[in-house]
Amino acid sequence: MIRHEKLKKVIALTFVYITLILMYVPIIILIIYSFTESRTIGNWTGFSVQLYINMFEDPEIMGALTNSVIIALASSLLATAIGTFSAVGIYHLRKAPKVYMDTVSQITMVNADIVTGIAFMLFFLIIKVIPDGFGTLIIAHTIICIPYVIMSVTPRLTQLNPNLYEAGLDLGSPPIKTMLTVILPQLIPGMIAGFALSFTLSLDDFVITKFINGDVDTISTYLYTKIKVKGVQPELRAMSTVILLAIMLILVFINVYNKIKKNKTTSR
Amino acid sequence: MKRLTFNRKLFALPYGVLSALFVIVPxxxxxxxxxxxxxxxxxxxxxxxxxxxxTIKVLFYSFGVALLTTVICLVIAYPLAMILANSRFNKSALLVMMFILPMWINSLLRMYALKNLFIELLQIDTGFFMVLCGMVYDFFPFMLLPIYTIFVSMDKSLIEASYDLGASPIKTFFRVKVPLSMPGVISGIIMVFMPTVSTFAISDILGKPENIMFGNLINYWFTKNHWNLGSAYAFFLLILIGITMIISSKLTGGKAKATTGGIL
Known part of the structure; x- marks a missing residue:
């Protein structure tokens, strides 16, 4: 019986690790071959960091990276601010207004990117106020990220003492100030999760961006045109590795932060 | 007192206005x-x-690819989620994290990596197979996550009760575990099936011209400046998504949620 149990465990874990390896093989190969100069993968021409040097000297790549970070930062900050306030408001809404808010955020989350992207494109085209570029991208990304912030913040609200807000008002603090000094500090973990989710959503987005980017290239649109038009450019491997490492660092940071936070609360 | 509660609801107003302007109007x-x-x-x-x-041909082809992608994802994700959620096999959250990590890597980057692997290292260049692999690779975490979540939160006493009442492991699996995991499975199916139909980047990068999906058609009309046709196609897609959402919420009593929530 014990041997049977052990065998089951071995089979189960083998399955887990094979799937995991399959998921990581393409990424790892890309990283390995970013340290050689050859044009094609599979042809190792000796260790070199030349691709990295080329990449950091390439104005197009650096421009796309900077644009992506600016847009992701701006839209996730905006989305976190608006989303947090909305989460508090929606939490206290009832009936029709609540149904409206829930439906709108659900539509935003489940709608196909291509439909959202086209709708934005036609909308910006018709109102003719904002030319395609940073403005349209930041607006669109913010709108797409808000529901995810609401979703991250709402669980914290349910754990909140419902009398806190009233206590603040009773003691003479105006609503905005009560919100900022009493409610908000309690929501910070949810806000951080929402911000991180928004940041990666914005950084990752290609489809919506493609329809409204004007002549502003982000990492995604840059990658797409390069992969499609010019064929595979070896510098992209270095760029991928840098982005990968950056994302992994952020994730490790978030995890460590959460662990510390958890230890603090359990030791109390 | 009434004024005070009124104030708090007002915090939802900015998003109420913004969403009307930037979600509904577009x-x-x-x-x-x-x-x-x-x-x-x-x-x-x-x-x-x-x-x-x-177009009908492309539509049915897209449904076929999406169905295949969904089935492959489900067949791998279901046992995987069970193993990962079972404390006998896995005690670390890190392992689960490892499966979700690729989701944060730009999807085009991953497709680029996959294309490199296939064409240059494995010397394989078949449109359909590569597109299918790309779809599974891209959407797999969206199937795994909801099923894993439902297995973690599953009431273990129900399973124990089934054993205590004399059901065999196989019977317990089909009569207790599978029905209880259905909301997660349906969430996963929603998050894989329609996104596969509507994608165009994956088939663009990995496929050949004959491997186009419905999403590619929409994109095509817009690159050719046939906006009205493209809009109709897009609206048709929106209706399909709406229908799948309604069916799924009917099937699960609103328990299935098409979100990527709870990852962090």
Missing amino acids: LLVLLYFAFVDGDGKFTFENFADIFSKG
């Missing part, structure tokens, strides 16, 4: 474009085009 604009021709006259022609022979 969709109405899309609807308008779908129902007019190039001169702005009302027409059904754009929608009629969806039922032309070529």
Whole structure:
């Protein structure tokens, strides 16, 4: 019986690790071959960091990276601010207004990117106020990220003492100030999760961006045109590795932060 | 007292206004474009085009690819989620994290990596197979996550009760575990099936011209400046998504949620 149990465990874990390896093989190969100069993968021409040097000297790549970070930062900050306030408001809404808010955020989350992207494109085209570029991208990304912030913040609200807000008002603090000094500090973990989710959503987005980017290239649109038009450019491997490492660092940071936070609360 | 609660609801107002302007109005604009021709006259022609022979073929091809992708994802994700959620096999959250990590890597980057692997290292260059692998690779975490979540939160006493009442492991699996995990499975299916139909980047990068999906058609009309046709196609897709959402919420009593929530 014990041997049977052990065998089951071995089979189960083998399955887990094979799937995991399959998921990581393409990424790892890309990283390995970013340290050689050859044009094609599979042809190792000796260790070199030349691709990295080329990449950091390439104005197009650096421009796309900077644009992506600016847009992701701006839209996730905006989305976190608006989303947090909305989460508090929606939490206290009832009936029709609540149904409206829930439906709108659900539509935003489940709608196909291509439909959202086209709708934005036609909308910006018709109102003719904002030319395609940073403005349209930041607006669109913010709108797409808000529901995810609401979703991250709402669980914290349910754990909140419902009398806190009233206590603040009773003691003479105006609503905005009560919100900022009493409610908000309690929501910070949810806000951080929402911000991180928004940041990666914005950084990752290609489809919506493609329809409204004007002549502003982000990492995604840059990658797409390069992969499609010019064929595979070896510098992209270095760029991928840098982005990968950056994302992994952020994730490790978030995890460590959460662990510390958890230890603090359990030791109390 | 009444004034105070009123104030708190007002915090939702900015998003209420923004969402009306930037979510509802753009969709109405899309609807308008779908129902007019190039001169702005009302027409059904754009929608009629969806039922032309070529488009129907692409639509059914897309459904086929999406179905295959969904089934492959489900077949791998279901046992995987069970193992990961079972404390006998896995005690670390890190392992689960490892499966979700690729989701944060730009999807185009991953497709680029996959293309490199296939063409240059494995010397394989078949459109259909590569597109299918790309779809599974891209959407797999969206199937794994909801099923894993439901297995973690599953009431273990129900399973124990089944054993105590004399059911065999196989019977317990089919009669207790599977029904209890259905909301997660349906969430996963929603988050894989329709996104596969509507994607165009994956088939663009990995596929050949004959491997186009419905999403590629929409993109094609827009790159060729046939906005009205593209809008009708997009609106048709929106209706399909709406239908799948309604069916799924009916099936699960609103328990299935198409979100990527709870990852962090």
